[in-house]
Amino acid sequence: MPNSETVLTPPSVETREGRRRLPAFMSENITPIVAEWENFARTLTPTSDGMTPLALRDHIHQILQFVVVDIQSEQTPKEETIKSMGNKARKPDSTAAETHAALRLSGGFNIGQITSEYRALRASVIKLWRRTNPLMDEKDFEDLTRFNEAIDQELTESVTYYTDEVLRSKDLFIGILGHDLRSPVQAITLSAELMSRLGSLNERQIMLLGNMYDSAGRINALIDNLVDVTRARFGTSLAIIRSVMDFGYVAHQLVDETRAVHPSRDIKLNISPGSLKGEWDKARIGQVFSNLLSNACQYGFKDTSIEVGIASDRESVTLTISNRGVPIPAERISSIFNPLTRATAKTGQHASMNLGLGLYITNEIVAAHGGTIQVTSSEHQGTTFTLWFPRYRSKPALHLA
Structure with a gap:
C-alpha cells in the first residue's frame, strides 16, 4: 500500500491562473486529506479504539486514486x-471500496x-480545496460534480457489499437455527x-421422560420463533401460505389445546353467528391463538376467566x-x-424468563395477512387484544398498537 506521501496520478489539467484543479489538488495534498479522514475515523468509538493508523486509513489511497x-x-x-x-458497469474484481467495507465489517x-x-472524506476534500481556490469556473464545477459522482459510486459499492455480507450472515444464522440446533x-x-x-x-421415570418431551418441544418452538424473528428483522416477510379455512374450527382447536395444557384455567370461547371461512x-393463525x-x-x-371472542362481517373476522x-x-x-x-407485572407475579418473541411474531403474522392489532389495558376492564383479519388477500396494513 502506498504511504501518505504518495502522489496518486499526474493531473491532466493542473492549473488555472496559478491555482490547482481538483484532481491535481487531491494528488498533491494526500497527506492533509488522509490526516483529516483518519481523525474522523478515530471518533467512531468504540469500534475504532485501539486501531492503528494503518488500519484506520485502510484503502483510502486506492479510493482517492479511483x-x-x-x-x-x-x-x-x-x-x-x-x-x-x-448503473455504471463495474469490473468483476473486488474494488477498493468493497475491500474497505469488508475490513470495516470485520472490525x-x-x-x-x-x-x-x-x-x-467528501467534506474534507472540498473544504481543503476551497481554501486554496475560492473562485470557480465551468471546468471546476464539472470536476466537482464528477468528484461527487465518484464518491457516491464508492459509497454505493461499500454499502452494497456490506449489506450483502450481512444478508449472507442472516442466511447462515437461519440455517444454523433451522438445522444444526434441531438435530440435537x-x-x-x-x-x-x-x-x-x-x-x-x-x-x-415417566415424569422425567415427560419433562424431556416437553422441554424438547419448547426448544423447537423457540427455534421457530427465532427463525421467524430473524427473517422479519432483516426485512424478509414471514411466509404466508393462504388456503380456505374455517376460523372457528382453528379457534376451537387451539382453545382446547390450551385448556389441556392449563387445566386449572377457565377459558371461555364465544363465537358469534355467521360464516367464518x-x-x-392456518398454521400462522394457530400461532396467533x-x-x-x-x-x-x-x-x-x-x-x-380468559375470554375469547370471534365476530365476523362480510369482509373480515x-x-x-x-x-x-x-x-x-x-x-x-x-x-x-x-x-x-415483555410486559412483566410490577407485583404479584414472577418475572418470565422467555425472550418476549411471541407478541412480535403475532404482530408480524397479523400484518402479513393485511390485518391490524390493537391493545387496551386497565385495572377495571382488564387487558384485551383485538385483531382484525380481512377474509381474503389484501394490501398489508400498517401495524397498530
Missing part, C-alpha cells in the same frame, strides 16, 4: 446519465459509520421415545382475547410488540 482517475477520464453524456442513476463498524466516513433436539426426543419402550417405568394461513392464549394464561389472575390481571402500563403498550420485550 476518484482522481474517474474525474480525469473522458465521459459521454450517455455515460454521465448512466452513472447518475447508479465491527456498522453501516452508519461506514457511510459517515465517506461523508467526512431431535436426538433428545428420539432417545426419550426409545427409553419409554425399553420396559416398565416407575412413576418418577376465508383465506388465511397459541401466543395470545399463552400470554393471557401467564399474565392473567389465576382465579379469573375479528378476534378478541381478554384476561384480568395487572394492567400493562400505558407507556409500555406501544413497545410490547418489539422483540425481546
Whole structure:
C-alpha cells in the first residue's frame, strides 16, 4: 500500500491562473486529506479504539486514486446519465471500496459509520480545496460534480457489499437455527421415545421422560420463533401460505389445546353467528391463538376467566382475547410488540424468563395477512387484544398498537 506521501496520478489539467484543479489538488495534498479522514475515523468509538493508523486509513489511497482517475477520464453524456442513476458497469474484481467495507465489517463498524466516513472524506476534500481556490469556473464545477459522482459510486459499492455480507450472515444464522440446533433436539426426543419402550417405568421415570418431551418441544418452538424473528428483522416477510379455512374450527382447536395444557384455567370461547371461512394461513393463525392464549394464561389472575371472542362481517373476522390481571402500563403498550420485550407485572407475579418473541411474531403474522392489532389495558376492564383479519388477500396494513 502506498504511504501518505504518495502522489496518486499526474493531473491532466493542473492549473488555472496559478491555482490547482481538483484532481491535481487531491494528488498533491494526500497527506492533509488522509490526516483529516483518519481523525474522523478515530471518533467512531468504540469500534475504532485501539486501531492503528494503518488500519484506520485502510484503502483510502486506492479510493482517492479511483476518484482522481474517474474525474480525469473522458465521459459521454450517455455515460454521465448512466452513472447518475447508479448503473455504471463495474469490473468483476473486488474494488477498493468493497475491500474497505469488508475490513470495516470485520472490525465491527456498522453501516452508519461506514457511510459517515465517506461523508467526512467528501467534506474534507472540498473544504481543503476551497481554501486554496475560492473562485470557480465551468471546468471546476464539472470536476466537482464528477468528484461527487465518484464518491457516491464508492459509497454505493461499500454499502452494497456490506449489506450483502450481512444478508449472507442472516442466511447462515437461519440455517444454523433451522438445522444444526434441531438435530440435537431431535436426538433428545428420539432417545426419550426409545427409553419409554425399553420396559416398565416407575412413576418418577415417566415424569422425567415427560419433562424431556416437553422441554424438547419448547426448544423447537423457540427455534421457530427465532427463525421467524430473524427473517422479519432483516426485512424478509414471514411466509404466508393462504388456503380456505374455517376460523372457528382453528379457534376451537387451539382453545382446547390450551385448556389441556392449563387445566386449572377457565377459558371461555364465544363465537358469534355467521360464516367464518376465508383465506388465511392456518398454521400462522394457530400461532396467533397459541401466543395470545399463552400470554393471557401467564399474565392473567389465576382465579379469573380468559375470554375469547370471534365476530365476523362480510369482509373480515375479528378476534378478541381478554384476561384480568395487572394492567400493562400505558407507556409500555406501544413497545410490547418489539422483540425481546415483555410486559412483566410490577407485583404479584414472577418475572418470565422467555425472550418476549411471541407478541412480535403475532404482530408480524397479523400484518402479513393485511390485518391490524390493537391493545387496551386497565385495572377495571382488564387487558384485551383485538385483531382484525380481512377474509381474503389484501394490501398489508400498517401495524397498530
